[in-house]
Amino acid sequence: MKNKRLIILILALQFLSVFSYAQSAPQQTKEEKKKAEQERKAQETQAKEQQKQQQKQAKADAKAAKRSAPVEFQGGYDRFTNVTTTGFQVPTSEQDEVFAGRKIDIGVGASYKGTTVPQDSNDINIRLFIAYTIRANSTARDHSLILLVDNEPMDFGQLSITTRETYGSSVRFTHAVVVTEVSYATLLRLANARTIEGRFSGVEFQLSPKFIPTMRAFLHL
Numbered sequence: 001m002k003n004k005r006l007i008i009l010i011l012a013l014q015f016l017s018v019f020s021y022a023q024s025a026p027q028q029t030k031e032e033k034k035k036a037e038q039e040r041k042a043q044e045t046q047a048k049e050q051q052k053q054q055q056k057q058a059k060a061d062a063k064a065a066k067r068s069a070p071v072e073f074q075g076g077y078d079r080f081t082n083v084t085t086t087g088f089q090v091p092t093s094e095q096d097e098v099f100a101g102r103k104i105d106i107g108v109g110a111s112y113k114g115t116t117v118p119q120d121s122n123d124i125n126i127r128l129f130i131a132y133t134i135r136a137n138s139t140a141r142d143h144s145l146i147l148l149v150d151n152e153p154m155d156f157g158q159l160s161i162t163t164r165e166t167y168g169s170s171v172r173f174t175h176a177v178v179v180t181e182v183s184y185a186t187l188l189r190l191a192n193a194r195t196i197e198g199r200f201s202g203v204e205f206q207l208s209p210k211f212i213p214t215m216r217a218f219l220h221l
Helices: 002-068 184-191 211-218
Strands: 073-079 083-091 100-111 125-135 143-151 152-158 160-167 174-179 196-200 201-208
Touching: 002 083, 073 211, 083 125, 083 211, 100 201, 125 211, 184 201
Parallel strands: none
Antiparallel strands: 073 083, 083 100, 100 125, 125 174, 143 152, 143 196, 160 174, 196 201
8 A cells, every 4th residue: 555655656746747847848948049039139239339330430541541641532432333432543753745745644443342341352343553645646555564662573464444535636645544453462562662663555654752652541551
């Protein structure tokens, strides 16, 4: 009899244990889900705040760069294509357009998606360009560019024509823009250079003293 009661008691305790676990298990899962949801919302809030701070810092850096640059940056945001463009252009020592019929400018352009500068420089399309003007009857033989950076040559090869037009009446001139894609590392090297000279289409030139400090401001250095 005693053994029978003992067995019944053991079975009852086991039932209560299983019942208690069955009641507490869903409650515990619910609390875990609630905690996980709170953590997820906190992470989303933190990510949004970080994004706001990055956008705010990018705008501040851009304004500071414009203030410190010897040459004004050109460009803007196109909401139809969701692309931001920016860049600058400086003259070289080859500026005697009237008498020698030759004028060479050099510049840098960049473009990227959205309004915030990407953290990864690979997401930015960077171009080095030459804008030149010559007498219409003295066509450039080639569009090769070599820069002598701290007396070390950087050969950019043949640049591609993007625009070309001829104008004038008694004396006619041809104006063209040629470009080549470059890396961020290339711009960094130019920005940190002490001296830069160039040769475009066989014509040697000196860069404006404004080029290097403008490049440094362009890269927020």
